[in-house]
Amino acid sequence: MKYLYLFILLIIIQAASAQSKLLVIKASSTNVSINDGGYFSKDSWRLSPKVKPDIFTADRARRTKWVTFYTDIDSIRVKVKPGTKYNFIILLNGKESCYTQIVSAIMPQSKSKNTEETHDTIPFSLTSFNAIQVKAVINDTDTLNLHFDASSFDFRLTKAALLKKTKLLSNQADALSGKANPDYNHLNKVFKLQIGTLTFNNPDIFPTSVTAHDMDGRFGYNIFEGKQVEIDYDHSVMIVHSKLLKISKAYVKSKMEFIRSFGYIKGTFYINSKKYTGNFIMDTGSDQAIILDSTWVSQQNFSKSLKLIKLTVLRDPRGVKYETKTVLSPLFKIDNFQLTDIPTLILSGKNPLGFEINYLGNDLLKRFNIILDFKNDYLYLKPNSLMNLKYKGNS
Template identity: 55%
Template sequence: MKRLFLYLPILFAHTLFAQSKLPVIRATAKSVSVKDGEFLNKNSWTLTPSARPDVFTADRTREAKYVTFYTDIDSIRVQVKPGTRYNFVILLNGKDSCFTQVASAIPPEDKFKNVAATHDTIPFTLTTHDAIAVKAVINNTDTLMLHLDLSSFDVHLTRDAILKKTHLLVTQPDAIAGKVTPNFNKMAKVTRLQMGQVVFTDPPVSTTGSTAHEMDGRFAWNLFEGKTIELDYDKSLIIIHNNLAKIPKGYQRSKLIFNRSNALVRGSFKIDGKVYTGNFSMDTGSETAMIVDSGWVGKQHLPVDRLKLIKSMTFSDPQNRTFQSNVVLTPSYTINNFPLGNVPALILSSKINPAGYELNFLGNDLLKRFNMLLDLKNDFIYLKPNHLIDVKYKQSS
């Protein structure tokens, strides 16, 4: 998954070439496998000689780790720490120099030193499908509706919205007219993205085939790295704090956990007096309350067969194979010391794994009940119940 193109200053391209004796490895094929920490992604990286540099942003962590690039004939292993960058060259077929950089997802500490305290606001609307909808203007001309998705990364625009609502394909008139298939790899660059008072220059943008209901795309937490995101459902505001000296009363704190750049929070079920604790990704783009991975259920021995069955759901995969998942009613679920009763949970079939690895999700039918502070400088999450805390869950019956 090449969410591997985080934006870095253009200045680096000049400093890279000024360096001498960069490490060089060889390749005869464009596909490269990358091991990021303990996770190996086979043939996930494509060599691009024209990119100077081509930046691989390692999964976010505050711990030191190794990232290894495996070409078809060679390899290189580099250590990644917060704020670091490592440069090397992959020589393709003995002639094309692919300048490559492995970068930490966390910027250098000096980027955040002596930053004035500002509090920029982004108004939002909570849709009937529980999407946190924000009006966004790209390149000063095109208005789209994007939603905040805390389980995503970077900015993603739907191909349909790009074609019908933007000028990003202005150099492809036949595609706009419907005569040929658009080439989204050659669309114009998004140089400016504005949401409320917040403006991003050259944000990392890619295409997607799906997003929340009625949305043109989504934006993620990593745009605000090093800051605090305040999500206030009572005032319908996203507030971005450069520095937040004092946490308001009523919030409960817990550690924010990151796994493969997914922002996770700890949560616990209590069933028949026994507690089952796990990590949950915050999928604010989903209108469900909770999705639980079958692998985690098996390891925890969660007694789902003793829970009330609300309904069964049948899914089909691309090979037209069908399988079933159940929505059950969990008697008690606690997050940040706040207990919630009778939370509906979709228990995934063992054949469904949207993340590709074991991962549970909290959807916005649950998360919308809490105002949130997401501290991306110190990695803490603060929650406080809001006016939606007692509304009925959509899948509760």
């Protein structure tokens, strides 16, 4: 009988050993293409042997999906479930091991039953450019103005702010003296970042060249994954709830869907007895009211009879002309709330995100107190004191 036990133990040990071995695929180029749940991006990933592991975060999805990495000579197909991760190796030129990890954008659920319930308050001010401006303190010393953007990700600081308003480049004396260009990929460690009563320990910080007007950077919705974010424009506070609220019936609830990790909801225009329904990202970083995708406008045969508010003509260095129109939309509905005479900007070229999607900017969204439920993916809206304020685009 003891030999039987030993035999079973040996099988278990061998199985565990086999599971611990990482799958290896080959590559002779550092460029890798990725298909993430049906969205293919050519040469979007670059192998970095020095980074261990090099983490690819799959687009946010509640459902199980497939993610495929394609090297120039090999491929690997991984099933990604919410809260999971998968490790493998890409062997570059037969000698350099690139340790790679694919992770779900949704964090694993905590198994602890004693997790403390928190309700952190973040005061903000609404700028003249409709930005939700928040004071952020880095490493207890550097104070910056960041804005919350529900269509963005992570903490991102402008290069100008990194250079002039923080000590994160103090390790680059030549850059600070103007003798060399700063290397924004080698910043000093951020061990603490505080916004309101909420503290983030060892957060990742990324440089950016794009942010809201007069801001030093921004923070995106994914830092609140699994929580509820209440935006109260009446009292100028954001409240981050770790446990689900009992939400007032004054709020209207709707499902929040995601495409390429961007949260969106449905909205409908009513023009001359016709309806035009589309998907709209909630872009709290934009000072516009509504921005329409040029492809969507064409496919919907969107009305061309609307009053023109503004026409902007831009020319690139080659002399190619680009026109952007802002028109007056008579009626737009979101969750059965009716909004009238909304300035609507129509993009003339390709969408910056690379896929068809429209936008609701903060000149519209600020008219509602909002609860974003990133635990169950719901949006709650309630009209607030800014509802009848004149739109910036109509000024």
